[in-house]
Amino acid sequence: MAFTLPDLSFDYNALEPHFDAKTMEIHHSKHHNGYTNKLNAAIEGTDLADQSIENVLVNGFSNTAVRNNGGGFYNHSLFWSILSPNAGGAPTGDLSAAINDNFGSFEAFKDEFSKAAATRFGSGWAWLCVHKSGKLEVCSTANQDNPLMPSIGCGGTPILCLDVWEHAYYLNYQNRRPDYIKAFWNIINWEKVSELFNAHK
Numbered sequence: 154m155a156f157t158l159p160d161l162s163f164d165y166n167a168l169e170p171h172f173d174a175k176t177m178e179i180h181h182s183k184h185h186n187g188y189t190n191k192l193n194a195a196i197e198g199t200d201l202a203d204q205s206i207e208n209v210l211v212n213g214f215s216n217t218a219v220r221n222n223g224g225g226f227y228n229h230s231l232f233w234s235i236l237s238p239n240a241g242g243a244p245t246g247d248l249s250a251a252i253n254d255n256f257g258s259f260e261a262f263k264d265e266f267s268k269a270a271a272t273r274f275g276s277g278w279a280w281l282c283v284h285k286s287g288k289l290e291v292c293s294t295a296n297q298d299n300p301l302m303p304s305i306g307c308g309g310t311p312i313l314c315l316d317v318w319e320h321a322y323y324l325n326y327q328n329r330r331p332d333y334i335k336a337f338w339n340i341i342n343w344e345k346v347s348e349l350f351n352a353h354k
């Protein structure tokens with residue numbers, strides 16, 4: 154079974170002015186689509202072809218094409234799912250309590266996550282992950298790696314991520330990655346992040 158590029162649950166222009174329509178269109182229909190097609194080509198006819206993406210990331214890790222394109226497929230799929238128009242604000246309920254427990258406050262968490270995104274040199278991602286114990290952790294990874302891969306990042310299960318490749322922001326923000334990171338906080342779908350937190354803690 155080949156992997157399929159997931160549809161977005163909103164229009165390309167729905168996240169404006171934070172993420173612009175042109176960037177969203179190219180990012181989803183070209184970049185994410187490219188990772189999806191190259192992943193499928195890399196696993197076709199192998200043992201990986203019938204595995205879940207989570208298992209492909211672990212079992213195909215030593216194959217560079219699988220690692221890069223499997224990561225690209227998974228990372229962007231998660232990224233779109235935690236974005237939403239008219240979202241932002243702060244998390245509530247158990248996730249809010251866990252963030253306060255682990256980081257001291259929502260503001261302190263925002264600072265740590267933003268710093269991880271801002272200081273990743275070159276291309277990569279920032280992550281919030283939950284461990285089975287309920288512990289939350291922030292990290293960043295290079296290229297299309299992610300914390301589900303063996304010995305990459307903080308481990309645990311990613312529940313929030315931010316793409317800091319230049320293709321994610323350069324059309325609108327040029328070199329101003331910090332402005333892009335600031336904008337991200339206005340379009341986070343905390344309901345979805347909470348759902349992932351509850352499913353994986």
Ligand code: MN
Nearest residue numbers: 184316318321
């Ligand atoms: Mn990307």
